[in-house]
Amino acid sequence: MVVASQSLEELCINSIRFLAIDAVQKANSGHPGLPMGAAPMAFVLWDRFMRYNPKNPHWFNRDRFVLSAGHGCMLQYALLHLMGYDSVTIDDLKQFRQWGSKTPGHPENFETLGVEVTTGPLGQGICNGVGLAAAEAHLAAKFNKPDATLVDHYTYVILGDGCNMEGISGEACSLAGHWGLGKLIALYDDNHISIDGSTDIAFTEDVCARFEAYGWHTLHVENGNTDLEAIARAIETGKSVTDKPTLIKVTTTIGFGSPNKADTAGVHGAALGPDEVKLTRDNLGWTYGEFEVPADALAHCRKAIERGASYQAEWEAQLAQYKTKYASEAAEFERLLSGELPSGWDKDLPNPSPEDKVLATRKHSETCLNALAPNLPELIGGSADLTHSNLTELKCSGNFQKGSYENRNLRFGVREHGMAAICNGIALHGSGLIPYCATFLVFADYLRGALRLSALSQAGVIYVLTHDSIALGEDGPTHQPVETIASLRIIPDLLTFRPADGRECAGAYKVAIASRKRPSALALTRQGVPNLVNSSADAVAKGAYVLNDCDGTPDLILLATGSEVGLCVTAAEKLTSEGKKVRVVSMPCWTLFEEQSDEYKESVLPKAVTKRLSVEAGTTFGWARYVGTAGASIGTDGYGASAPGETIMEKYGFTVDNVVAKANAL
Amino acid sequence: MVVASQSLEELCINSIRFLAIDAVQKANSGHPGLPMGAAPMAFVLWDRFMRYNPKNPHWFNRDRFVLSAGHGCMLQYALLHLMGYDSVTIDDLKQFRQWGSKTPGHPENFETLGVEVTTGPLGQGICNGVGLAAAEAHLAAKFNKPDATLVDHYTYVILGDGCNMEGISGEACSLAGHWGLGKLIALYDDNHISIDGSTDIAFTEDVCARFEAYGWHTLHVENGNTDLEAIARAIETGKSVTDKPTLIKVTTTIGFGSPNKADTAGVHGAALGPDEVKLTRDNLGWTYGEFEVPADALAHCRKAIERGASYQAEWEAQLAQYKTKYASEAAEFERLLSGELPSGWDKDLPNPSPEDKVLATRKHSETCLNALAPNLPELIGGSADLTHSNLTELKCSGNFQKGSYENRNLRFGVREHGMAAICNGIALHGSGLIPYCATFLVFADYLRGALRLSALSQAGVIYVLTHDSIALGEDGPTHQPVETIASLRIIPDLLTFRPADGRECAGAYKVAIASRKRPSALALTRQGVPNLVNSSADAVAKGAYVLNDCDGTPDLILLATGSEVGLCVTAAEKLTSEGKKVRVVSMPCWTLFEEQSDEYKESVLPKAVTKRLSVEAGTTFGWARYVGTAGASIGTDGYGASAPGETIMEKYGFTVDNVVAKANAL
Numbered sequence A, B: 001m002v003v004a005s006q007s008l009e010e011l012c013i014n015s016i017r018f019l020a021i022d023a024v025q026k027a028n029s030g031h032p033g034l035p036m037g038a039a040p041m042a043f044v045l046w047d048r049f050m051r052y053n054p055k056n057p058h059w060f061n062r063d064r065f066v067l068s069a070g071h072g073c074m075l076q077y078a079l080l081h082l083m084g085y086d087s088v089t090i091d092d093l094k095q096f097r098q099w100g101s102k103t104p105g106h107p108e109n110f111e112t113l114g115v116e117v118t119t120g121p122l123g124q125g126i127c128n129g130v131g132l133a134a135a136e137a138h139l140a141a142k143f144n145k146p147d148a149t150l151v152d153h154y155t156y157v158i159l160g161d162g163c164n165m166e167g168i169s170g171e172a173c174s175l176a177g178h179w180g181l182g183k184l185i186a187l188y189d190d191n192h193i194s195i196d197g198s199t200d201i202a203f204t205e206d207v208c209a210r211f212e213a214y215g216w217h218t219l220h221v222e223n224g225n226t227d228l229e230a231i232a233r234a235i236e237t238g239k240s241v242t243d244k245p246t247l248i249k250v251t252t253t254i255g256f257g258s259p260n261k262a263d264t265a266g267v268h269g270a271a272l273g274p275d276e277v278k279l280t281r282d283n284l285g286w287t288y289g290e291f292e293v294p295a296d297a298l299a300h301c302r303k304a305i306e307r308g309a310s311y312q313a314e315w316e317a318q319l320a321q322y323k324t325k326y327a328s329e330a331a332e333f334e335r336l337l338s339g340e341l342p343s344g345w346d347k348d349l350p351n352p353s354p355e356d357k358v359l360a361t362r363k364h365s366e367t368c369l370n371a372l373a374p375n376l377p378e379l380i381g382g383s384a385d386l387t388h389s390n391l392t393e394l395k396c397s398g399n400f401q402k403g404s405y406e407n408r409n410l411r412f413g414v415r416e417h418g419m420a421a422i423c424n425g426i427a428l429h430g431s432g433l434i435p436y437c438a439t440f441l442v443f444a445d446y447l448r449g450a451l452r453l454s455a456l457s458q459a460g461v462i463y464v465l466t467h468d469s470i471a472l473g474e475d476g477p478t479h480q481p482v483e484t485i486a487s488l489r490i491i492p493d494l495l496t497f498r499p500a501d502g503r504e505c506a507g508a509y510k511v512a513i514a515s516r517k518r519p520s521a522l523a524l525t526r527q528g529v530p531n532l533v534n535s536s537a538d539a540v541a542k543g544a545y546v547l548n549d550c551d552g553t554p555d556l557i558l559l560a561t562g563s564e565v566g567l568c569v570t571a572a573e574k575l576t577s578e579g580k581k582v583r584v585v586s587m588p589c590w591t592l593f594e595e596q597s598d599e600y601k602e603s604v605l606p607k608a609v610t611k612r613l614s615v616e617a618g619t620t621f622g623w624a625r626y627v628g629t630a631g632a633s634i635g636t637d638g639y640g641a642s643a644p645g646e647t648i649m650e651k652y653g654f655t656v657d658n659v660v661a662k663a664n665a666l
Helices: A008-027 A033-049 A070-083 A090-094 A124-143 A161-165 A167-179 A207-213 A228-240 A274-283 A295-325 A327-338 A361-375 A387-391 A416-427 A441-456 A484-489 A502-514 A538-542 A563-577 A590-594 A598-604 A645-651 A656-665 B008-027 B033-049 B070-083 B090-094 B124-143 B161-165 B167-179 B207-213 B228-240 B274-283 B295-325 B327-338 B361-375 B387-391 B416-427 B441-456 B484-489 B502-514 B538-542 B563-577 B590-594 B598-604 B645-651 B656-665
Strands: A064-067 A155-159 A184-190 A217-221 A246-251 A379-383 A409-411 A434-440 A462-466 A495-497 A520-524 A545-548 A556-560 A582-586 A612-615 A632-634 B064-067 B155-159 B184-190 B217-221 B246-251 B379-383 B409-411 B434-440 B462-466 B495-497 B520-524 B545-548 B556-560 B582-586 B612-615 B632-634
Touching: A008 A033, A008 A070, A008 A090, A008 A274, A008 A295, A033 A070, A033 A155, A033 A184, A033 A228, A033 A246, A033 A295, A064 A070, A064 A124, A070 A090, A070 A295, A124 A155, A124 A167, A124 A184, A124 A327, A124 A416, A124 A441, A161 A184, A167 A207, A167 A416, A167 B167, A184 A228, A207 A217, A207 A246, A207 B207, A217 A228, A228 A246, A295 A327, A361 A379, A361 A387, A361 A462, A361 A502, A361 A520, A379 A387, A379 A409, A379 A462, A387 A434, A387 A462, A416 A434, A416 A441, A434 A441, A441 A462, A441 A484, A441 A520, A441 B441, A462 A502, A484 A495, A484 A520, A495 A502, A495 A590, A502 A520, A502 A538, A538 A590, A545 A563, A545 A598, A556 A563, A556 A656, A563 A582, A563 A612, A563 A656, A612 A656, A632 A656, B008 B033, B008 B070, B008 B090, B008 B274, B008 B295, B033 B070, B033 B155, B033 B184, B033 B228, B033 B246, B033 B295, B064 B070, B064 B124, B070 B090, B070 B295, B124 B155, B124 B167, B124 B184, B124 B327, B124 B416, B124 B441, B161 B184, B167 B207, B167 B416, B184 B228, B207 B217, B207 B246, B217 B228, B228 B246, B295 B327, B361 B379, B361 B387, B361 B462, B361 B502, B361 B520, B379 B387, B379 B409, B379 B462, B387 B434, B387 B462, B416 B434, B416 B441, B434 B441, B441 B462, B441 B484, B441 B520, B462 B502, B484 B495, B484 B520, B495 B502, B495 B590, B502 B520, B502 B538, B538 B590, B545 B563, B545 B598, B556 B563, B556 B656, B563 B582, B563 B612, B563 B656, B612 B656, B632 B656
Parallel strands: A064 A155, A155 A184, A184 A246, A217 A246, A379 A434, A434 A462, A462 A520, A495 A520, A556 A582, A556 A612, A612 A632, B064 B155, B155 B184, B184 B246, B217 B246, B379 B434, B434 B462, B462 B520, B495 B520, B556 B582, B556 B612, B612 B632
Antiparallel strands: A545 A582, B545 B582
């Protein structure tokens, strides 16, 4: 094909294509195929529909855009640049995928202003989109008034075949259909090519029919390569359907314009090569140089700056009006957006004492959540169909459902991975919402892909993970975590807590709520544990602390977490009665302990005391760091078993006698 | 409802119900609701359709049954008992969920003969079913002759709402539709109740329409509680459709028969309680005692024994005939079933030397797979759409597709979790097949739920996980594993390998292939690594070994894995030239090293040498075990970055100079 003359829109679209082609070529690394094929739909969306303010990427009421097919990030960087965001200059595009650049290999919200969420691991972005749309629906229901609209934006997602093959997207999209999130519009780049070649080899389902089954509204643009009006009509129609999310299947050609590589897997994830770059320029009639954007195209795109300023001004006028009519709501809205927690948010957190009832830490967690919820309206979340096992219901609110989006109990169904990714979207909506989600600890494995992204992308989601050891009993090894706590501890920037009792549970929530850039995981018992005499909520922030001590230098330190702290306290009493000098250290959060000063660490675990025994109903892997070569560990290095919890704990050596025996053996 | 007189079939169905009710009540733990509702479909299936031999649960050509809704395991235990399996006696039922029993809280293939796969984590079982059906299709295509059928069985699955909500099931079912696995028949227990209550609160999609979109044949039995003929007709119809898998939606009432708890979440996961047990007996006209099975019912069910014997005899006659006509195929078939590897299976594994080219270990892996494949016809597998990145194609075979099931390259699409669970099904088909699957190491997070079940259920799946560190470069932190290798090392009964070069890669495959009860994970580089002078394939079986040594007692031990071993070799040379006595230890598999004798461990890591430095492009978490309190670790305790791999490795301190400096600091 030779393009004799190009319309202004074609110039813009080809500008996107060639910025992507050139950047990938310069880096000799990246994915040109998707930007080349999806440029038309993305341009129509960003030029004709999306409301955003390039000069203020944080403007609250902007439409959210998610590139779920994150490998195609040059599409997004090109758009950000063309539309006038300062975060992506032409030099940044030339530094694509280089050390220290603002244009990394996949979109990262923590690197590039204008990128809403971190994508690349397939399927995550569309789920984040569901979370963003849910956040919008919630805030709209909460703040909008019949005569005043504060919250009113769309969430647009571009996703690919890979996203649609991933199970996580099915989970979140089924839920989005159930919730009826009408302001979620997903454009499916149907280019029928994945890395292994034609999707014919593994993916022949009818995607639109599947989404219809989920309760979505679906549309098909047959020629997504050049039929801009059809794309625009579809988006318009999608916007007009307000009670269902819309999937627009846009059939495109991957690597559109490349004479030899279009419609092949070869253009998916590698630079075109200098020859093919030239041929593509010839083929698309592109006479401009490397990284050159035609002045007309740039001028047209940059109109987004003016549009954006006026969108924001218009909205700020609305906000000003809102303030006069609804002062207290407006104050609350502005507080939320500021990310500031309300004063007294933690005032009702419980402080149970040893005289109080023996309770499971999951029960303390329920108390904490319900002590927080009335004072912390931004707290929103729920469980993957284990509400009454995880004990995560907020009693002061109802269920978030179609028609009751103002409520804060999210019913996720048995969809752990989708749940976590939705919560990432809620956290990254930037509106102060604090999402939490819940399942059994062992099923953290199901949501680990999204949990890692919580940590990487600085989404302060709170994971409530109950039934935290073999002590859960009869459900058996499929449901009993043994390696899971350690598997969470090793995720960078995740705070993993295993509180020992009610006070430590309150302390863990206090840190978790305040930690808006680092997600938290709370491992909680199914079974009851005593409230300990010297436990401390405040000490949780230090990660580990001396719970019980002896006079002078200890002969032995017992280190434990969660349900095994109480066990160690009892064992220490017995050892003390035998004349030993024993210290008990509770270690609810290793990561926070590692962040303390050397002095503090030495005060808790003096180097001179080398006899150390760790006791935790989990793998011993990792404990060597604290017990050292002279120490020992009691743990579970194999799988559990199906039997009553107390029996299992006894069989696996979590008894006072065994702790005392192992301690004496040191 | 009062049942005045019961037909023989009703007696049998109520026997299942009350065995489940009584066992859960006695244990005061478990899930009575599903068995009570699904007993009719399960009974019709096991009584009228399924071919199995209770006295030989291993009989090869049996129909496979998977209870994907594994929490309802009392359904399966009751059936095994009633149908005459010796593995589940009435005493075993009375020991439901007790220490050491054969009737654990979820079905476990390694505990209970007659249970094919381990279920409970929702969604896994249906995917295992896809794997079982794929294994059958493969073997049928391979061995059956126009005049002789050896392999010919169905795979039946009962799954629930929870399984259908999980994304993993969508992944595998989409693929099953694509593959056209006509002998897979899934009965969906549509009881519209999950733990949180009515599925109305989170799951309102049209499941049959979704499966139709996947390419399945679907049917609906509207009254699954009592309409046995409708159930039977549906299964019959399902069997008649041979080019598509069938989903039969069977609408039932959870806890059917319980006057106060039927159709509520209350009957899902808790004992009925003595009063309700009694009321249910009254309601269903059940005059029999606890754990009492009416003689007529038992006699009817036990006809399965005779049927089973004759099914097997019939098949053995076919096998005998087959042997006379197709002796070599028959010999191969019997070898496969025996689980014995063919002689010389490992003879072509490569043994590259330092003079050979610098290659990525993923490339060595490709060489190994293709050296094995022609000699090891049971090797079957593929990648989640990263075939040419993971380098997992078997060049001696084609693609496993509808119409070419004899081929051994499985094209999984971007469906990591489903892939792993399908491989578990293939491994547990019991026909000697050795499945492998592949993705990027970081996406082990996506399939972790199924990987854990590989290990727990003794399914020797081989996981080929490439791009194993920050050195993969430009794709950036979303694609760069940092904590992932450690996260695999901590899974009990999983062998995690990180080979340093071509020889170690061959050694890892040698162990992995021979390890049929323990799965393996191979972490492989994207980038080239040198073949090392003293590396050893055989030593991999010991987990760690002295690669380079000095005279006398070392001053220092450098410990490393994978791509960092070569780095340590070079650093050791420099340190040696400075007059230090340095040992280099390669540790390709920690688990295997831990299994060695104390003498061997001491010979590799002498206690006297406390100056130890570990170097691994991954989290330092866990290395304290080997470097001790006096040692140090070079690793990546935060996330990676997007840049060329060599730049990143340098910035993160994986350089000879830094290793030397850190070593000297010790």
